[in-house]
Amino acid sequence: MAIIERDFAFVGRVEAIETQLGELLSAIGIAGGNSLARANATPEGWTVDLTAEDRRASDEYNALDQALYDRIARLPGGRFLNPARLSGPGA
DSSP, X not given: OHHHHHHOSEEOOGGGHHHHHHHHHHHTTOXXXXXXXXXXXXXXXXXXXXXXXXXXXXXXXXXXXHHHHHHHHHSGGGSXXXXXXXXXXXX
């Protein structure tokens, strides 16, 4: 999490992009960014059946991603926002 806090202005979750992008755009002074058109979205309830072996491999290969996701999801609003980093590169 220290790298996220040091190097990133924003880390969100794709399933919350519609609300979180609006928050980010508002934080950088862009009004009206809350209305996103949904296109190419996975249908609600759609799943893929994996074998137990594939599930274990996926869990192993994605353990770090899952840990980051879980940490971000527990933050207020389910996202990380560091306004001090929003002023541009090297901020």
